[in-house]
Amino acid sequence: MVNAGDTGPAYPVRLPGEGDGHPLPGPAERVAVAFEGLPAGVEELTWGQASLWEAMTRHGSWMPLGGVKRLEAGVLVRDVAEELRYLVTRYPSMRTRLRRGPGPAPRQELFGSGTVFLEIHDAGDGEDPDGTAAAVEAHYRHAPFDFAADWPVRMAVVRRNGELTHMVVVMCHLVTDGAGARVMLREVAARTATPPDGMQQLEQARWQRSAAGRRQDDRALRYHEKLLAAVTPHRIPGPADPRSPRYWSAELRSRALRPAAAALAERTGATASTVLLALHAAVLARVTGANPVPVRPLVGNRFRPGLADVVCMLTQPGLCVLDVADTTVGEAVARTQRAVTGAYKYGYYDPRRLADLIDRVSRERGPDFSVSCVVNDRRDPSAAGAAAAPPTGEEMRAARESSTFGWTGRTDRPSERMFLTVEDAPEGIVLGFGADTHHFPPALFEPLLRGIEDLAVEAALDPTAPTGAAGAGR
Secondary structure: OOOOOEOEOOOOOEEOOOOOOOOOOOOOEEEEEEEOOOOOEEEEOOHHHHHHHHHHHHHOOOOOEEEEEEOOOOOOHHHHHHHHHHHHHHOHHHHEEEEOOOOOOOEEEEOOOEEEEEEEEEOOOOOOHHHHHHHHHHHHHHOOEEOOOOOOEEEEEEEEOOEEEEEEEEEOHHHOOHHHHHHHHHHHHHOOOOOOOOOOHHHHHHHHOOHHHHHHHHHHHHHHHHHHOOOOOOOOOOOOOOOOOOEEEEEEEEOOHHHHHHHHHHHHOOOHHHHHHHHHHHHHHHHHOOOOEEEEEEEOOOOOOOOOOOOOOOOEEOOEEEOOOOOEHHHHHHHHHHHHHHHHHOOOOOHHHHHHHHHHHHHHHOOOOOOOEEEEEOOOHHHOOOOOOOOOHHHHHHHHHOOEEEEEEEEOOOOOOEEEEEEEEOOEEEEEEEEEOOOOOHHHHHHHHHHHHHHHHHHHHOOOOEOOOOOOOO
């Protein structure tokens, strides 16, 4: 077993959760869940871990993942305890903590034995167990996280009158990305007993500093350096409107985007994700006056050998520089398809070296130089159902009229200059957008999000629609 104290004190960083002031009474019981006899070791952070570590420390958040699950009648505490044991036994990232390294970055420590705890929270006779479960989840998310002392999973059950009603699971984002979470959910449901597939975290770290890993990183650095040379510093025209709190977020809930993007994907042969990336870049060019547009789509990296089904953090920001103004939407999608191919190919790299390169270029080009426009399509590409009959133009325009825009948050916690998320919802697609109001004025949030939807609808109905045609149907 590895001893966390053999080379000095553990890494001392504690980060807050998603807010403050969510106290919770202590659990009624804590059930010890032991694991032992498993592989252990200490290594550098992998590239995926290092990318996320930089984002977490910059944002001041440990970026918790998870939620609440209603339990079927008859589930026992020992059943949930065994599920927790399964998780920490099967997935190395569930029993990994951070420790001080020889340099400024922490190292990862995989433990071969230890004890995690399942908490039991009672809902009283007059309490709604749904509310108790929500309170436990909020507490788990908001409580600070100690990377050296805390296990990266917090799990509880809610009990009422002796019966379990809910399970709550919240994990540190270092455990996994979205694709890994889907693998985990599938294997937990099936209780997969065969050894985990693929290259686990310690092996990844060793490969990344091998000769082959260094060649991959060198190629990626040369690719990014070439792209950065094509980015011109740009200031959005018009009056600045910096606000306090500084970072704002909003969302557009759309019934029209899904069928419109699907129609464009079928016509162009691109994925719906690539279509939305092209639409975002085209509208961003129109509302800001900047072209070409640098965007950073998050790259899953699971197409690489040995990484398809590994439960760990593999996602890293890629880079595209998209010239999509003054053309047709179809051509914009084709250009984006070519660009994202390069972003995916070179989206596996040492983020510390790339950060040094971007910092150097930023100093040379001035404060208006930025490649901080991140795009995260969180949808599960394998979950697409059978293609439905495409809606008529009248139906698509009517669906667009039912879309809703709303503000979702304001904070001084540092974030990206711009960040677009794409998520599925029962009614369609949700576009979430966050930005630094010192660089992107609040007045442009709604025109950007509605512009993406408008352009999607118009292009779905007219193959020759230009990238500047958004809004023609309103």
